[in-house]
Amino acid sequence: MPKRLATVLVVGLGRFGGAAALELNRLGHQVHAIEKDPAVAAEFTGRLRRVVVADGSRPAALDEVKAGNCDHAIVGIGFSVEASVLAVANLADAGIPTIWAKAMSPEHGRILSRIGAHRVIHPEAETGSRVAHLVGGRMLDYIEFDDGFAIVKMSPPQETIGFTLAQSDIRRKYGVTVVGVKSAGRDFVHAQPDTKVAGHDTLIVSGPTVLIERFAARP
Known part of the structure; x- marks a missing residue:
């Protein structure tokens, strides 16, 4: 059975919200957006299902796009903590099943969680941490989970080149698992094992x- 496409409301079309909206649209989801700045909204008109020029922190704007009918909402407001908090609170009141929200600080994030955000994103902090793992090493991409587990894309250490995975015995030596090779x-x-x-x-x-990190540091 094909995966059901979702109806998503994006509040704020800055760099974070705009990128999320366009990618969701590319994936085939129905994306509605609210953007306060008419010039920014104009850039997305015709590229998303609907773009409304309005203050996303106001209930009237959510009523206009029928926010209560959406499956998910993403709050990307970055110009005002107050506007971000109000938007999340109003979305929670509208009964949207899943609310994602951008936080500009740990304190902001805690407030968003308390008032109804299901997932809080810290883009600057998360990007900075990710870049720190990539700079100067053999890692090409890095995703870390909350429980101290990571998945990385990396170039192979010298000791693995020319050998099968069974011969290198990476899992026994380093406690990590090679799940794929490109x-x-x-x-x-x-x-x-014979890859x-x-x-x-x-x-x-x-x-x-x-x-x-220890494995990726191998020469």
Whole structure:
């Protein structure tokens, strides 16, 4: 059965909200948006299902887009903590099942959680942490979960090149698991014991954050 596409309301079309809205639209979801700045709203008109020029922190704006009929809402307001809090509170009152909200500080995030945001995003902090793992190392991408577990995309350490995963015995030596290998010009393949690693390959590796960092630091 195909996955049901969702109706999503995005409040605030700044860099965060705008990027989320366009990607959701590309994925086929029905995206409605509220943006206070007419010039910014004009940039998205015709690219989303509906764009309303209004103050997203006001209940009247939510009524205009029938916010209560949406499956999800994303609050990307970044110019005012007060406006962000009011928008989340009004969305919660409207009964939207899932509310995602951008926070500009840890304190802001705690308030958003208390008043109804189901997921709070700290884009600057999360991006900064992610970049710190990527700078100067062999990691090409990095995703860390709350429980100290990470999945990374990385170039292979020298000791793995020219050997199969069984021969390298990475899991026993380092406590991490190679879950996939991507060779240039070829499709991604799930890792098998007989998968041979080449120098130009990209590895997808999962495991505890500390052990992932130790493995990625190998020459």
